[in-house]
Amino acid sequence: MPAVDRFELAAESRELLSEAEAVGGDLANLAAKSPGRVNRELIAALAEAGLLDHLLPVDGQVSALDLCLLRQGVARQSAHAETALAMQGLGAYPIVLSGSDDLAQRWIPAVRNGQAIPAFALTEFAAGSDAGHLQLRAEPDGADGYRLTGEKAFISNAPDADFYTAFARSEPAEGRQGISCFLVEGDAPGLSGEALELVAPHPVGTLVFEDVAVPRSQMIGEPGRGFEVAMRTLDLFRPSVGAFAIGMAETARNLALNHARKREAFGRPILDFQAVSHQLADMSVEIEAAKMLVYRAASAHDRGDKAQLTSLAAAAKLYATEVAQRAVDGAVQILGARALVHDHPLAELYRQVRAPRIYEGTSEIQRNVIARELSAGRWPS
Numbered sequence: 001m002p003a004v005d006r007f008e009l010a011a012e013s014r015e016l017l018s019e020a021e022a023v024g025g026d027l028a029n030l031a032a033k034s035p036g037r038v039n040r041e042l043i044a045a046l047a048e049a050g051l052l053d054h055l056l057p058v059d060g061q062v063s064a065l066d067l068c069l070l071r072q073g074v075a076r077q078s079a080h081a082e083t084a085l086a087m088q089g090l091g092a093y094p095i096v097l098s099g100s101d102d103l104a105q106r107w108i109p110a111v112r113n114g115q116a117i118p119a120f121a122l123t124e125f126a127a128g129s130d131a132g133h134l135q136l137r138a139e140p141d142g143a144d145g146y147r148l149t150g151e152k153a154f155i156s157n158a159p160d161a162d163f164y165t166a167f168a169r170s171e172p173a174e175g176r177q178g179i180s181c182f183l184v185e186g187d188a189p190g191l192s193g194e195a196l197e198l199v200a201p202h203p204v205g206t207l208v209f210e211d212v213a214v215p216r217s218q219m220i221g222e223p224g225r226g227f228e229v230a231m232r233t234l235d236l237f238r239p240s241v242g243a244f245a246i247g248m249a250e251t252a253r254n255l256a257l258n259h260a261r262k263r264e265a266f267g268r269p270i271l272d273f274q275a276v277s278h279q280l281a282d283m284s285v286e287i288e289a290a291k292m293l294v295y296r297a298a299s300a301h302d303r304g305d306k307a308q309l310t311s312l313a314a315a316a317k318l319y320a321t322e323v324a325q326r327a328v329d330g331a332v333q334i335l336g337a338r339a340l341v342h343d344h345p346l347a348e349l350y351r352q353v354r355a356p357r358i359y360e361g362t363s364e365i366q367r368n369v370i371a372r373e374l375s376a377g378r379w380p381s
């Protein structure tokens, strides 16, 4: 008889999820202190608690499943702490995946210790979904370097990051073929930026590159192959955006369930009304289905199944973020007016749950990816 997969997390994975949730709870107050800007104290505390060791293991073997469990667990308690944790990974993974040993030795231990703050700089005002048409220019500067000129927008951790894994057009080729990835230090002469304030506080901003010199040794991967570095990073990261969304959805559902048990209307707990209980039932089914998809995508990454990874990662991100939006909205409905008071946890979730449907590829772009993979015969059987 072949072994039957039980579709359940192993004990050590469940422990990691609980550990992440406990750390998220411990750090929630610290995380709420300066939510729209890089919070170095929070990042040092995430390192101190050991979570960044799981994010960036010393052996370099990044586990997508661990990344998902960390994000899901921390998100149950604090979206701000979750964002800080996730960005330590997103900005650093291009180096882990494709950087030279020198770059990895210089920067990865510092990111893991919470001493260096990275950022992933792909998007521009004129190139969001269509990132392959980005315009930041990297012009050769003698034999050993480049000069970068142009702008980036909506970059998490900008303008306060210690370094940026920045994508720039270095080759004459058109579109995604001509892009390279560079490590640009935050204090590089000619680099500046401004913070942007979003509806849900998130450290994010713009960058302006004015003739910024970058040595050739700070290129990540091959010249002209930077877009592949970005896409490989996103294949790893997209399921984990879904996991972040699931963590928020679980909290919203639990708040709604507890409230529905206690709140009475028309002489009985509102949980007795089928309109309320069925909404909680639907939420729970969707959250469970989203978890399956996220964990399946993560395990495709971890076993090196490149054929299925792109489609599963897109499906996981698409479905889990849409489920979380419905769950949070449904929970707000069940709590009624009190959920809309500014400092209520659900009001915060209502603001936070929106952005994941946009960043790292909008829901529409995920559908495009899935359709492309389907038509190429790469949908999992």
Ligand SMILES: Cc1cc2nc3c(=O)[nH]c(=O)nc-3n(C[C@H](O)[C@H](O)[C@H](O)COP(=O)(O)OP(=O)(O)OC[C@H]3O[C@@H](n4cnc5c(N)ncnc54)[C@H](O)[C@@H]3O)c2cc1C
Pocket (backbone or CB within 6 Å): 119, 120, 121, 122, 123, 125, 127, 128, 129, 130, 153, 154, 155, 156, 157, 198, 202, 204, 355, 358, 359, 360, 361, 362, 363, 364, 365, 368
């Ligand atoms: C909180 C936050 C953090 C972010 N952090 C980062 C970061 O760290 N690094 C980074 O590089 N970027 C980051 N971004 C930027 C993010 O990745 C982009 O916003 C995203 O890729 C979408 O680009 P856009 O906003 O320019 O929308 P547009 O590309 O202008 O899209 C507008 C609308 O058109 C639709 N659309 C566009 N093309 C198609 C198509 N082919 N088919 C169907 N529909 C289409 C989109 O789905 C969307 O609904 C962040 C964004 C946010 C909100």
